Amino acid sequence: MIDPAKELLELLDIETLDVDLFRGVGVGGETRARIFGGHVIAQSLMAAYRTVPTDRACHSLHAYFMRPGDTGHPVIYQVDRARDGGSFTTRRVVAIQNGKQIFNMSASFHVAEDGWEHQHPMPDVDGPDGVKNRAELRSGFADLIDEPLRSDFLRARPIEIRTVAPLDFQNPPAADDTNYLWFRMQAAKGCDARTQHCLLAYASDLDLLGSGLRPHGVNWFQGKVMTASLDHALWLHAPIQFDQWHLYSMDSPFSGSARGFNRGAIYAQDGQLVASVAQEGLLRPMRKK
Incomplete structure (x- = not known):
């Protein structure tokens, strides 16, 4: 049986094909x-990191999803060395499958500097201890899903997730758009700083889009909505230790025109704000034929 955490770490070990050209498993x-x-x-962030001096860490990335990715094919990542400055380095990455762009991203990297510091405090919510993990929550709804979807629904995932105050899968009530979850991957212990950043970038897309559905009492499980991420922005504020618990605090200030706008703040368990996230996604009602 494949260890999903080990599989995720292997996904980040992308292959170098040529100068500024990489291939990742789909x-x-x-x-x-x-x-x-x-x-x-x-994977795009890892490709960019492979072309950046070791004294620079990513502080922000901005991306667009253009086409669905096909899991049956590898992804080619082409890196453009847009700028190498005295303090900042900029990279543009294009992800390609079957000769077409599926994703593009711009990322900026910065040398370590001192400056003024402040942050908003971490929300006061229940800690991860005593909160059911994702696998436990899903097992309670497995009988409602037919095979082969049931097997995928229950399949082990690489990141341990514990949702604070989860909603009912089958009949979620209309709820506040604020959403909290804890996540970690213990297999990340000892990984280098760049891999830690890439793992957080991976996790930053977890459950974020669902915040825009909460006020409307719908979710993907019901088959009433078509969802897809349209763009994604991530700001990295501090080094990451992804083997330790992090709180993902999310909200959705707006939805309309079949789109939802979502924000996130990621805190280490000690309260340090380590990342901020913003994303717009497709929230298209499914019409009965």
Whole structure:
């Protein structure tokens, strides 16, 4: 049986094909039907990192999802060395499958510097201890799903997730758009700083889009909505220790025109704000034929 955490780490070990040209595995991680958005974000960031001096860490990335990724084929990552400055380095990455762009990303990298510091405090929510993990929650709804979808629904994932105050899968009530979950991957212990950043980039796409559905009492499980990430922005504020618990605090200030806008703040368990996230996604009602 494949260890999903080990599989995710292997996904990040992309292959160098030529100068500024890399290849990543398309299958694995969160989904089997199509490539998970966080998967291609993380591999793109790793491709960019392979071309950046070791004294610079990513502080921001901005990306667009253009086509669904096919898990049956590898992904080619082409890196453009847009700028190498005295303090900042900029890279543009294009992800390609079957000769077409499926994703593109710009990322900026910065040398370590001192400056003023402040942050918003971490929300006061229940800690991860005593909160059911994702596998436990899903097992309670497995009988409602026919095979072969049931097997994929229950399949072990690489990242341990514990949702604070989870909603009912089958009949979620209309709820506040604020959403909290804890995540970690213990297999990340000892990984280098760049891999830690890529793992957080992967996780930053988890459950974020669902925040825009909460006020409307719907979710993907019901088959009432077509969802897809459209764009994604991530700001990295501090070094990451992904083997330790992090709180993902999410909300959705707006939805309309079949799109939802979502924000996230990621905190280490000690309260340090380590990353901020923003994303717009497709929230298209499924019409009965």
